[in-house]
Amino acid sequence: MDHWIQFWPRTAAVNGEVVNALYIAELAVCGLILMTVVGLMFSFCVRYRAGSTASRANLTEKTWHWEIGWTTATLVLLLIGFVWGAAVYIWLYKSPLGDLEVYVVGKQWMWKMEHPGGQREIDALHVPVDKTVRLLLASQDVIHSFFIPAFRIKHDAVPGQYETVWFKATKPGTYLIECSEFCGTEHAHMKGEVVVMEPAAFALWLRDQGVRESLAQEGEALFREHGCSGCHGENSTVHAPSLVGVYGGIVHLQDGSAVRADERYLRDCILLPRTFTVAGYPPVMPDFSGQLGEDDLVKLIAYIKSLAR
Amino acid sequence: MATITAGLPTSYVTSENTISSWLLTKDHKRIALLFFASITFFFFIGGIAATLIRMHLATPEGLLQPDIYNRMFTMHGIVMVWFFLIPSIPTTLGNFIIPLAIGAHDLAFPRINLASWYVFNLSGLVLLYALIMGGIDTGWTFYTPYSTLFANGYVIAATLAVFINGFSSIMTGLNFVVTIHRLRAPGMTWMRLPLFVWGIYSVSLVMLLATPVLAMTVLLVAMERFMGVGIFDPARGGDPLLFQHMFWFYSHPAVYIMILPAMGVVSELITCYVRRPIFGYTGMTYALMSIAIISFFVWGHHMFTAGISIYSAVVFSLMTFFVAVPSAIKVFNWTASLHKGSITFDAPMLYALGFVLLFTIGGLTGLIVATVALDVHLQDTYFVIAHFHYIMVGGTVSAFFGGLHYWWPKITGRLYPEMWARMAALLTFVGFNLTFFPQFILGYLGMPRRYYAYPPEWQAWNVLSSAGASILAVAYILPLGYLGWSLLRGERAAPNPWRATGLEWQTSSPPPKHNFERTPVVTAGPYLYDPEDGGFIAQNGAVNA
Structure with a gap:
């Protein structure tokens, strides 16, 4: 250094x-x-520069066995590099x-x-x-x-x-x-x-x-402020999915697909709720895109995650 | 001029010499020269930007304002990629030589050929407008949402320039495909085609198929920026990664658009100066075509860190390793072609040998960045910059200069001064390595690209790189001087000064307006050189003539 x-x-x-x-x-x-x-x-x-005495007789005409040889060698070497690289990448990015x-x-x-x-x-x-x-x-x-x-x-x-x-x-x-x-x-x-x-x-x-306050506590405040608790809260009368334990589990959606509820999913649900309507619930949630900055989203998600534990 | 040319057969240069006879010409040879003037102009515009970049990076905090620096690397990229590298070999050497090499009197569509030049210049004017009005700072890649929502600059003008430029590419590609299919002289079968023709053929297919996608992509960028259509903007339900998929679907094949013709040129040069048939002709043609095809399935390797699925990244990595196989075949075949030859080291051969070495380094480091796990660290660093400059500049530009010197006597009817040309070739090689090799080290150290300032401990490598760039600048300006001199004072060239086998050498230098007195009949394959006595059989069967 x-x-x-x-x-x-x-x-x-x-x-x-x-x-x-x-x-x-x-x-x-x-x-x-x-x-x-x-x-x-x-x-x-050097050896075959013009004018050198090296023999040029019997020029290699049949080339296929050389070509197949080095093509195969290259391929094998490349596959080793590929497999090693891919294995490390999956480890790095998973x-x-x-x-x-x-x-x-x-x-x-x-x-x-x-x-x-x-x-x-x-x-x-x-x-x-x-x-x-x-x-x-x-x-x-x-x-x-x-x-x-x-x-x-x-x-x-x-x-x-x-x-x-x-x-x-x-x-x-x-x-x-x-x-x-x-x-x-x-x-x-x-x-x-x-x-x-x-x-x-x-x-x-x-x-x-x-x-x-922790991130989750700040998120809880936002959760009330933006009216999320009105529907997703425990005493709500609106038919909305409970968020307790949702993080990390599998969620079945209205369109028949199933997704793992990771941070990306929670974020998408807040911003684009109509695309991710949970099976068995009416699509009544307003979308919050444009209303929440990344900072607030982070807090809300931290709060929802805290409900999972 | 008139007195000098008296007594010589009328050539395409001397047949008629009014301004309109040049600007409205339908002769592929004249259009090649028109293109040559245009791309040389842009090469120096891009070169000025490169010079400023390297001067700036000689010190950690540099001399340009950040916004100016950002505009410089953007302009360097756009100009060099679309206004020099992509058109370089096809529109000049290809335009001039392809009809001659296959024994045709012109390209299939002479008017489209001329239109291509006008469209190219129109796009150049639009780009110059963007440049003069204040430039743009998105990088040549126009990544969204930066380009559509955040960049302040002439993004729409620049994307429009690229959009228009694409039509020139498509017209040229179309012209070559049809010409090579339909206008080959009698006896010129596919397996007798010189490898330069194969190179241009494969690249033309890629131009035809990939360029429309680029047009769509930049049009969508302009629409989102101008009209607010939500294609790439996540706030409007768009996806910024969609842009990258579309952009690289063109721009990865574009790299092969740059290198395939260069591979063709180098195959011509090596056989001629080694004076033996190329090693593995059939393998070479398959390699060219498979590179062209596989190039369409590797675009995701530009996005390994962008947030695409892990498993699709792995598949793209595998495809990228596959493209290395035909590339390796080519390098091995060129090397084996030196075996039992009778080698002379004229300037074109020096450029060709430089090409093989630099392309090999570029290809091998390509394997390193194709390895997904290593790309995580190397993506968007100077390692990538060094890698692609080894391919595009070390490779393509060396081959372009090699080809230019090789065909110079045919194009102009004059010989170039050999010692000067050899010096330029050596300077190119030395200057190039000094410029770009240190950037591999900077890349692994972690210097990101597009940084106008960097930590002081990286200065030594940057100083070396800038020093190399100044040598490279000399090496690129030098030919302008001595080739210009040779136009006026160079020794007159015989029809076949290199004793080469191609049909283009079987007509006068410079060729007459319609290329051949009589349509040649092809009776021999390419590259029938004999290293034992230096003799050769031209493709029309002529022995040692």
Whole structure:
């Protein structure tokens, strides 16, 4: 880091170690292939330069066995690379249950993080070491991409969707967060830092943020404010599905399909209720698109999730 | 001019020389030169933007304002992709050489050919309008919803330019497909076609099939921006990823539009200067066609981190690995074609060897980004920038210059100065690697693309890259000087100065207006060179002539 020239990025997460191994293996194979091609080209160019005495007799005419040979070899090598890469990718992008969940909202040009306890940060993310941290990415405006080079993870934050990505940091320290999808004038300064802390220090940090309400509690207030509780509340007379225990389960919809109630589903239900009418209920819910910002949605969803537990 | 040309047979250049005879010409050779003037102009416009980008990035905070920098890389991308790389080889070398190489008197639709040039220039004017009025900052990819809702700039003008430009592509592609199907000289069977013709044929199919999708896509962007139609805007029920699917459905094949003709050119150059038949001709034709076909099924690899389903990403990764197989076959065949040859290292051959090396590096790093898990880290970083410049600039531009030098005597009737040309070829190779190799390292370090500012610890690599770019600039300006000189003072070229086998060499240099005195009859396959005595049999059966 302090050197005037850097050859290799720091690696500070289990994700990064796995990606490094794959990268080094592929670099080695590609280097070998390149050296073979360059070596052959160079030696042919020297040996068969015009005027050299090397024999040109018996020019290779039948070429098919060579061609089938190297085509097969290439194919086998490629399939190995593909399978390894795909396996790591599925592991990287299949979201595990995190020890900690943080909501990340991208907007021109900053990253806003919201911890479940209600702690908020801008362009900074404090996390404990050796814990699986699951991030829920949303965007308030254009497409951004959340990128931590030292962890080798990246995922776009797409407006209108929730995306998830996870990491498990292995070394305490401060690492760069970048936006890697062009998002306007200050794209290059849409940066932040992730601060990896020992668990005790992290607990202390959480406590010192002076937070009064957790994300779910704030969500509960919004739940009443926007009139959600009038129908979805326990004493409601309107025929609306109860939200207790809905998160994580399977929901059967009016159109006969079944979906898993994850964050993306909950978000879609709030914004586009008519598209996701639950089987057996009348389509009476007003849609809230345009009325709730990403911040509020995050809180409402945190509240609904808290009902699940 | 008149006195110099006296005593020579009338060629397409000298037959009639009024302004209207050029601007209303239906001769494919003249139209090729018109296109050549247009794309050279745009190459230098795009080059100026590139120069500013590299000057800016020599220091961490740069010298341009952020909005100006963002407009520069956008303009660089749009100009280089649609106004130079895509038309480069097909509209100039292809336009000039294809009818000659298949023994035809012109393209199938001479008027459509001329119309294509006018449409191209019209789109160029619209783009220049967007540029002069203040430019745009969306990047050449026009990603929504940034381009439709947030960008301030001349997005509609720029998308309109791209929309119009597409028609030029389609007209040119259509013309080549019909010409190659219908106008081959007697005896010119499909398996006797030179690989350059195969390259242009495969690329023309891709142009015809993919470009309409681009037109639809940019039209939808303009409609959403102008009229507020909710196609891509999630607030109106649209889907921003739909744009990416549609855009890359064209723009991935577009990469092959750029590289396939280059592969064809290089196959011509290598056989001629190695003086032996190409290794695995049939395999080469299958490889070209399978690259063209598979290119339509890999677009999702631009979206591995965008939030498409994990399993579709895996399928796109597999398809991308498949496209590497025919590419590898081509590299191995070019290498094997050097075996037992009798090799001379004239400038076109140096460009061709440079092409093979740079394309190999571009292809191998393509495998790295095709590996889904690695792409998660490398997507949208300088690694990707380096990778595609190795293909498009190291590959296509090297082949374009190689082909230009090779066919220069045929086009102009003059020889170019060999030593200068060799120097330009070497400078291109050195400057190119110095510019783009450091960017692979920057990419893995995590430097995202389209950053006008970066942390200071990445400066060393950026300085190297900018230094390389200045060498590259010299290498690209140099030919303008000595080729210009050769137009006036170069030595007169014989009909077949390289002792090559193609039909284009069986007519005078420069060719007469209707290409051939008599329609040639083809009796031989391409590339009948003999490395033992340097002799050859041309495709019309002429021996050593």
